[in-house]
Amino acid sequence: MESERTPMRLVHLLRGLTVELDLFGAEFAARNGLHPTDLRALIHLLDAARAGTVVTPGRLGEALGLNSAGTTGLVDRLERLGLIRRERDPGDRRKVRLLVEERAIELGEGFFGGLIADLVAAMGAFGEAELAVAQRFLESMTEVVATARAE
Amino acid sequence: MESERTPMRLVHLLRGLTVELDLFGAEFAARNGLHPTDLRALIHLLDAARAGTVVTPGRLGEALGLNSAGTTGLVDRLERLGLIRRERDPGDRRKVRLLVEERAIELGEGFFGGLIADLVAAMGAFGEAELAVAQRFLESMTEVVATARAE
DNA sequence: AGCATGTATCTCGCTGAGCGAGAGAATACG
DNA sequence: CGTATTCTCTCGCTCAGCGAGATACATGCT
Numbered sequence: 298m299e300s301e302r303t304p305m306r307l308v309h310l311l312r313g314l315t316v317e318l319d320l321f322g323a324e325f326a327a328r329n330g331l332h333p334t335d336l337r338a339l340i341h342l343l344d345a346a347r348a349g350t351v352v353t354p355g356r357l358g359e360a361l362g363l364n365s366a367g368t369t370g371l372v373d374r375l376e377r378l379g380l381i382r383r384e385r386d387p388g389d390r391r392k393v394r395l396l397v398e399e400r401a402i403e404l405g406e407g408f409f410g411g412l413i414a415d416l417v418a419a420m421g422a423f424g425e426a427e428l429a430v431a432q433r434f435l436e437s438m439t440e441v442v443a444t445a446r447a448e
Numbered sequence: 449m450e451s452e453r454t455p456m457r458l459v460h461l462l463r464g465l466t467v468e469l470d471l472f473g474a475e476f477a478a479r480n481g482l483h484p485t486d487l488r489a490l491i492h493l494l495d496a497a498r499a500g501t502v503v504t505p506g507r508l509g510e511a512l513g514l515n516s517a518g519t520t521g522l523v524d525r526l527e528r529l530g531l532i533r534r535e536r537d538p539g540d541r542r543k544v545r546l547l548v549e550e551r552a553i554e555l556g557e558g559f560f561g562g563l564i565a566d567l568v569a570a571m572g573a574f575g576e577a578e579l580a581v582a583q584r585f586l587e588s589m590t591e592v593v594a595t596a597r598a599e
Numbered sequence: 600a601g602c603a604t605g606t607a608t609c610t611c612g613c614t615g616a617g618c619g620a621g622a623g624a625a626t627a628c629g
Numbered sequence: 630c631g632t633a634t635t636c637t638c639t640c641g642c643t644c645a646g647c648g649a650g651a652t653a654c655a656t657g658c659t
Contacts, residue, residue, distance in 0.1 A: 305568075363645095432461065
């Protein structure tokens with residue numbers, strides 16, 4: 298494994314990192330009575346809230362790869378947990394807006410907070426130029442995966 | 449978002465990349481009649497096979513965070529799909545060895561093959577030194593997550 | 600206007616992944 | 630030996646997510 302050529306080593310690292318992050322998320326979710334899907338939904342909702350975007354059940358379901366029935370169930374679940382609230386869109390009354398509650402933000406902090414601080418701290422060992430390289434690298438890899446996903 | 453400080457931008461990139469890889473895997477799995485768990489199991493089994501490690505249901509379940517009942521179901525499923533085979537360990541007859549079939553290897557190639565080639569190709573745009581930086585960076589981040597996971 | 604078509608969400612019934620509890624079979628250890 | 634331990638599997642259950650379709654609102658066409 299140590300004698301592996303660099304590109305393959307990087308591929309395995311990317312996969313390994315994904316696995317670690319997934320497991321971290323799954324464990325956090327389980328500890329808070331959530332399912333992995335709930336956590337992914339929460340992340341999506343918090344991102345949208347910070348960006349000022351309106352999220353509807355349809356958009357959320359699409360982002361998570363769920364059909365409408367599953368999405369309704371997911372939203373019901375999050376609402377029952379007091380993490381989000383439904384609100385009819387006054388402009389188009391077919392739509393429902395999903396609003397995140399304070400509790401959801403706190404939960405998000407609990408999840409990310411510690412880990413982000415640790416990650417940022419570890420980045421301190423890298424120079425400005427090195428972080429820039431890492432950024433370009435990650436952007437490039439993300440784009441490749443996103444493109445592959447779109448077939 | 450463009451004005452974001454580099455460390456946070458990197459954190460978001462890591463998360464985004466994880467999400468993309470997850471979705472890619474989930475879509476591949478669905479297209480092949482597998483569940484995300486099955487794919488994760490397959491990856492684990494193929495890694496072990498390449499490393500020459502023996503995998504038992506117990507080890508597999510532990511790696512995926514399943515209990516024994518769930519693991520039995522998973523192994524049944526993979527066996528029914530003709531991806532693995534059970535074989536009693538002759539040394540310790542309580543144990544069962546999980547052997548990957550040819551089909552599983554082909555499936556793995558189908559999943560990784562294209563994506564890996566694309567990723568490696570994109571790495572071609574980076575110099576030797578830059579890839580080394582990316583590697584150190586990913587190793588550092590992986591270690592942080594693994595440490596955080598171990599509490 | 601009026602009617603067809605499209606869009607957003609929800610309801611119903613069902614399948615099956617994964618859990619808890621515990622049984623059964625083989626091994627280790629006093 | 631017999632008792633504890635380890636590994637896997639069985640049983641019964643819960644609930645996330647699917648397919649099909651209902652409902653309600655919106656929009657385009659003539």
